Amino acid sequence: MNELREKYFSLTQPQRAMITVAAVIVIALIEYFYLLSPQLKANEVAKADLKRANETSATMNSQLIKLKQLGNSESNLDAEQIQALKLNGNEVIFSSQMTEFLNMLRELNEQVGGTHYSLQEKPSESAHLSLGQRGDVYDLMRLPVIITFNADYATASNFLFQLRSMRRMLRIEDTKFISEIYTGNLTVLVKMDIYFVEEP
16 A cells, blocks of 8 residues: 555656546546446436327326217216227226225236335225227226335336236336435335226
């Protein structure tokens, strides 16, 4: 160590400045790859999942327009519409299955290795879905929830992937990854809507 110190101070001022700049660059690169890079990757995964979720439920975004066009044409989904939704990757959740489904979300988080899981339910609201060539409007319910848990990048990505593969009537409104400095852990927040219907 003393030999290195002597060599350093024997250098000229410009040479010492160049070494200092190089050391700063190396430290910055280390911080990027170990702290910032995982968070950026997690944000990219969140954006991709959000895009996919919005695409699968795009018909819901036009509900107000359809209601104005069709007036009081809304009705309950019947077996034919429920089967069509299932074939398109939007399996219907019935009201009697909601508690079971919420438990499935908790179990999913445990399976992928998430910790400190929490699910906050907001009051359910009426919603509408337009289907078919005519864009007929049907009634259903929407349950907004906020899920939070702690995980590393791989676990958070796996949870979102498994959530997407459920192929239920879900729409992710927002996903946030909050990085804990120097630990590599993330606090993950998923804000989404769960759509369900009453028993046929």
